[in-house]
Each structure stands twice: as structure tokens, then as C-alpha cells.
Amino acid sequence: MSKSSYIGVFDSGIGGLTVVKAIADSMPNENIIYFGDTAHVPYGTRSKRQITEYVLADVKFLNTFDLKAIVIACNTADSIARAKVEDLYDLPIFGVVDPASKRAAEQTRNGKIGVIATNATVNSGAYDTAIAKYNKDAQVISVACPLFVPLVENGRFSKGDIVIETVAREYLDPLVEKGIDTLVLGCTHYPLLSDVIEGLYPDLQIISSSGAAADTLRQSLEASELVSDTDDSIRKYFVSDDADGFKRQAQVFMGDTLGGDVTQVSLE
Numbered sequence: 001m002s003k004s005s006y007i008g009v010f011d012s013g014i015g016g017l018t019v020v021k022a023i024a025d026s027m028p029n030e031n032i033i034y035f036g037d038t039a040h041v042p043y044g045t046r047s048k049r050q051i052t053e054y055v056l057a058d059v060k061f062l063n064t065f066d067l068k069a070i071v072i073a074c075n076t077a078d079s080i081a082r083a084k085v086e087d088l089y090d091l092p093i094f095g096v097v098d099p100a101s102k103r104a105a106e107q108t109r110n111g112k113i114g115v116i117a118t119n120a121t122v123n124s125g126a127y128d129t130a131i132a133k134y135n136k137d138a139q140v141i142s143v144a145c146p147l148f149v150p151l152v153e154n155g156r157f158s159k160g161d162i163v164i165e166t167v168a169r170e171y172l173d174p175l176v177e178k179g180i181d182t183l184v185l186g187c188t189h190y191p192l193l194s195d196v197i198e199g200l201y202p203d204l205q206i207i208s209s210s211g212a213a214a215d216t217l218r219q220s221l222e223a224s225e226l227v228s229d230t231d232d233s234i235r236k237y238f239v240s241d242d243a244d245g246f247k248r249q250a251q252v253f254m255g256d257t258l259g260g261d262v263t264q265v266s267l268e
């Protein structure tokens with residue numbers, strides 16, 4: 001393992017790109033391998049056994065590269081299968097739930113934190129446990145938003161889009177009525193909805209699990225003197241289903257900063 005080794009990042013689909021973007025924004029010289037398990041998205045409506053099986057296949061694939069860290073860029077995977085990944089791999093493993101929980105626990109002013117996430121993440125109680133670790137008095141109100149991931153995967157994340165705004169109100173009005181001052185986007189697909197959510201609820205403090213995760217990764221790489229200093233960063237993207245569809249979607253979000261080819265691979 002060296003400074004120029006890859007950071008391996010994975011998610012069920014396009015959502016983990018919000019973490020890649022956050023990493024690239026704060027550490028532009030990093031070499032990154034991304035895997036999006038687009039053949040199996042969404043993870044968040046599946047059983048623990050199935051999610052764990054997919055996650056282990058994702059990590060096994062990433063581990064075929066020279067890695068210096070693995071980033072579980074998926075709250076669902078992090079909530080359900082992180083312990084298993086840590087057991088099996090002798091690599092620094094970073095997630096999204098703990099960094100976002102810490103930030104929300106520290107930043108809430110009235111102690112009422114809303115968490116929106118997939119069914120699997122909400123049912124796991126991972127956010128309740130992690131937020132309580134940092135702020136035992138915080139009240140956590142979680143809501144599963146199963147329609148968000150398919151809408152984001154289908155490009156419905158623009159401000160003014162009546163479909164996404166109607167669905168967002170349906171999920172978020174009850175949280176706002178309960179008085180939350182802080183909202184954790186507990187799914188890496190959801191930062192793509194930031195504009196929509198900020199437009200609807202300008203007073204809410206929004207915490208992105210993707211941004212929080214990238215900051216934690218940077219602190220750790222700095223502490224272990226593993227921040228890359230190469231001039232040309234390499235980025236490679238792999239998906240388990242249609243590469244062209246992924247690329248089109250990814251470019252809407254990442255623009256030119258995608259910075260690498262997208263290749264379809266089979267993990268079977």
C-alpha cells in the first residue's frame with residue numbers, strides 16, 4: 001500500500017458518486033476505483049442476507065486492485081454489512097453512517113434530528129445508535145424514503161420537477177412538523193436531491209453523509225501520511241449493468257469531473 005494506491009469506493013448504483021465527488025473536491029490527486037452494483041440497485045428494499053451477499057461481492061471485486069482504503073459509499077451497505085467487511089479485510093474501511101451521525105449530533109441546536117434513508121438503513125437502527133454515541137440527548141426521527149432511489153436513478157432530481165417535489169413533501173413534511181432543525185441525508189443518492197430539499201425547506205440544516213464521509217477519510221489519510229501527491233489522478237468506474245446508461249446519468253451529476261472510463265463487469 002502506498003500514497004498512490006487506489007481508494008476503492010462502492011455503492012448499489014449512482015449514489016456513491018456523491019462520495020467520489022466529495023473526495024475529489026477535497027483531495028483532487030487521489031486515484032479512485034468506483035464500483036456501482038447497478039444490476040442489483042436498489043439495495044435498500046432487500047433482506048440483510050441479500051445485501052450482505054452483494055456487498056461482499058462488491059468488496060471482493062474492488063480488492064483485486066491495489067487499495068489503500070475502502071469506502072462503503074452506501075448507507076445501506078454500511079448499516080447492514082460493515083462488520084462483516086471489517087472481519088474479512090485487513091484494510092482501512094470507511095463508511096458514511098458514523099461521520100454523518102457525528103456531524104448531525106454536533107450541529108443540531110434543538111436536539112431534534114431527522115434521518116431519511118432506505119428501509120434497510122432505517123430498520124437497522126444504525127443512525128439511532130451512532131447519533132446517541134455522540135449526543136445521548138438527541139431525539140432521532142427516521143423516515144424511510146423508498147421512492148427516492150428509483151427517482152434519482154432515473155434522473156428526477158432537479159429543482160422544479162413536480163414529481164420529485166411532491167414525493168419529497170410527502171416524506172419530509174411530517175419530519176418538519178415534528179420540529180427537526182437538522183436533516184441527515186442518510187443515503188448517498190440523496191445529495192442529488194439537495195437542491196430540491198433546500199428549495200422546499202430553506203431553514204433546515206442539511207447534513208450529507210457523502211460530504212461527512214469524505215472529510216473523515218481525508219483526516220485519516222492525512223494522519224497516516226497516505227494522501228496522494230501524484231499529478232495525474234486515475235479514476236476508473238465499473239458497473240454490473242449497462243455502462244452507457246450509468247455514464248449518461250453520472251455526467252449529469254459529475255460533469256467533466258467523472259474523469260475516467262466506465263466499464264461493465266460481471267461479478268457472477
Ligand code: DGL
Nearest residue numbers: 015042043044075076188
Ligand atoms: N445509496 C445507497 C445508500 O446510501 C443505497 C440505495 C439503494 O440501493 O437502495 O443507502
